[in-house]
Amino acid sequence: MILFYVLIFPGFLFCFIAGLLLAGIDRKLVARMQRRIGPPILQPMYDFFKLLGKETIVPRAASRKTFLIASTIGLASLVATALFIPIAGFSAFAGVADIIVILYLLTIPAVSLILGGAASGSPYAGVGISREMVALMSYELPLVIILLSIGKAVGNAMGGGITFSFTEICAYQMSFGPIISKWSMIPAAIAMLFVIPCEIGSRPFDIAEAETEICEGPLVEYSGTPLAVFNLNHAIKMFIMTALFTSLFLGGFSTGIFALDVLIFFVICVAITVISITLLRAVTARLKVEQVFKFYWSVVSGLAVLSLILVWLGL
């Protein structure tokens, strides 16, 4: 049973398909917004399988073992996160990890990217990982505040003071309706919508993988299967972040049929992707790293703190 959860649903296969579909939909919609036809929706899957067929070159200056396993660690932690986040109310391993653990687990893919870049031995990668780290520092602050305010809001209502556990949040949303319907949590929801593109690394916050500036940043020396896995991580992260948003803010619906629930969940994830990732990507240019940092630590954190204070005042 565990293997089924790990490999099929909501583990590897489900994340694979969902993540690559989301990435494909995102690319297609960006193209449509730019008045062109764009690649087919399954394009990221073609990319993935093509890369599996290429050779992997390990540069002389690279630390070989770290270079090769960095991507797998990111993938493993993303799939583990998928197992703990309640997808349509169903969490494969409830009781093993709570919100704070998920917060840390979400930093592991970024760290795996950074390790991979560090192990490449290239100066472009060095600059890339420094930028990725600054981006990580900038979006962690609002994310932390958002999670704490959710914990307090749910804890208030469920009578425990605070709670960090996912099962309680789901139960709360089942009885009281989605968290976003509380008006004090709307600033937090908006802040989270801003956090998502930075965590995924899409414009205007894709400073870490700036193609034209630093030649793809941390991934500059990667080719073949490790590159395929890194791209897969990128796509799955889209899915994980939107799933996190959906389960935290938009949960509480249930049609009774599990497969239909999952489908609705996925459709909502697509909608969130369109709103927070695709729209921004199509219309903005890239921000510099210090602008990203300033934006997150002033505007987005301000929104999240507003929510925290409102929740604390009992509203």
Add this chain to the structure above:
Amino acid sequence: MIQHFPILAIMVLFLGAFLTVLCGKNKVLRNIVVFAAMLASSVFIAFLIKPIMIDGEVITYWLGNWSPVADYAIGICLVVDQLNLFFAILVSVAVLLAGVFSFKYMSRDDTLEKYFTLFLMLSGGVMGLVLSGDLFNMFIMVEILTFAAVALTAFRNRSEGALEAAFKYLVIGVIGSSCILIGTTILYSQFHTLNLAQLSVLLHNNLQPATILAFTLLLTGFAVKAFVVPFHPVEADANAAAPSSVSVIISCVLTKAGIYGIIRIVYFLFRSMNLAPLQFILVLIGTLSMFIGVTMALAQKDFKRLLAFHSISQVGYVMTAIGLATALGVTGGLYHAINHTLFKGLLFLCAGAVFYATGTTNLDKLGGLAKRMPQTAALFLIGAFSISGLPPFNGFVSKWLIYQATYEKAVEFGNIGYAFVTIIALVVSVMTLASFIKVSQSVFFGQLPDEFKEVRETPVPMRIPMWIMAALCVGAGLLPQYMMRYLINPAVYAVMNVGNYIGSVMGPGYAEKIAGQTVEAYSSEFALAGYWSPISWLALFAIIICAFFIVSLSGGKLSKKIHSDSPSGLDPKYDTFFSGEANEHSQVGGSDLFWGFKHNLRHYFDFMHNAHSGVISDYALWAFCFLSFMIVYLFIIV
């Protein structure tokens, strides 16, 4: 027999120190003596685990058999209750591993008999501090360890800045010791006794202005020893100048000794932790230490200075957690104390290994060492992930407990300020991660400079203590329930229940007799707001990783498709991509990373840069300002 083990644990170290002086010139004999002393001390402490931690006894040892006479404690006593033993275990593990490391590490220096003598004196002093039961004995031990640490900081007196760092440490250390001495003297003059248990009872509900002054002085003195803000710049200097095995002791053990002192003063002696403003000031100091430590660390260019600033930050975590005065808080704080000893020790040992191999700790000059020293790189990564608090290493468990503790405290008090402490703690954790990514990129990954192309892996005698510490880090992270049951929970119980301690030392019923009431025990139960089961998580992670190796193997016959260069090859295919240019050395300098972050906070960093002027009079001025502020503050709140 067990009764004698505490004093033996201390005396063996001092005896070892004296014997080292005698047989100093003979290298083999000296090493044997040193190793035997440290090992014997650790064994004595280990034997004490079962009766104290598991069975809940408190061992009291009166030197010279001067037991209390007519309810008056005249003699010096050593008391080992769970809290003492907890810190003693921490000390003995760190001392043993650092000592074994220094056999090979210091082999290139000379006058080693002086080094080992001082090292054993330092260890003996700390062991005495954590095991003693009366104030003046604690002061003596503090003096011993301060002077030994100062001398060891200056040990490599040919290197630049060592003597200056030692002098600064001496000045600030003496300020701290003097505060402790004056506080002790005031208390003695009031109550005519120095025994902690007796003083605790006599002070209860009996606070006069003189005793409040003594409280402030003692608290400040031990805060100096713990190197919290505003006494922290000295620790950075001292740690950077001292040999790495001594840095382990200074930053891991001496700071914990300061924390131990603070716990004893605040929780036991004055039993005043239920005063909200006192909790507030301790949490404030802790939070400031956390934040200032990590932001200063992000700006450093020197490996060991950076590690020292991180020490300050982590001690800030411990201080914050202890200042909360809830059972969950103290649990988190103590757990973090032992975790910090383990992972910071590992990190300093790695820094020592790098210094041994390359001769420098300047981040701008190092790079790419993981190719030549892979095991050291792996150990460093374990330490880095532990300190950043990534699951499943030990730092995560203790930080998780601390976050819950601060957030629950916020709820309990209805005060949003503690929620901001949680937020700051989480953000500091991410910044710690950033800082260690910077270090690993600057030291281990990236491009190897030409002058280090021939460095060799760390010698095995140095690697063994590093591996042991790494194993302990991983173990403490994976098996927190054992750590909690055998080490932490008994210690927390001891902190919360003063009565047990007093009864064992002065005889049962003493507290009731003198003070007329029984000693309250605070609740040591707590409920966690979330859950974390590391073993199941790790098993899951392992399954997932195996699954993926299978997947990647099938998706392209991995072993056939990976191509790398032959060892002496010059095929341009395996060059780093430089837009077509030939391969040249252009490692991104360690101090150039995180430019965006430093740019945005440049006003803060300018202020900090000017404030940390390096002038010892400034630091002494800070110390006195802090002292006066605390005096005024405590007089107001009590």
Add this chain to the structure above:
Amino acid sequence: MSKSPWIYHINTGSCNGCDIELVSVITPRYDAERLGFKLTGTPRHADIVVVSGPITAQSKDRLVRTLAQIPDPKVVVSLGSCPRSCNVFKGSYSVEGPLDKFVHVDVSVAGCPPKPEAIIDGLALAAQIMKQKKRGQK
């Protein structure tokens, strides 16, 4: 394999005419992305390498090095008349000669500059050749 060809572009001293036409192929009017083409920032990610410009003396080393850094299976496309025959620069002291002196050219798109439709044609052919190379490798 032929559905996701990634392109890396090397300019070896070109007048930029071909480069502009190549970039315009990605624009909405000609939209090569619907066939899966993508411009990458590093040769390590590329399958098809598009070379434009006569190989000048200064760029020759860098071209050879970059070409070596592209993982197999790869397809080399020469864009424009310059890498095909040096065009009007043949015989100059600083021009090293047509591209097939250094590497086997799989597809050659002629023109000065070639029309975007011709470029797309050439790239699609290159994608097919890549599929054959992959099959041939197995």
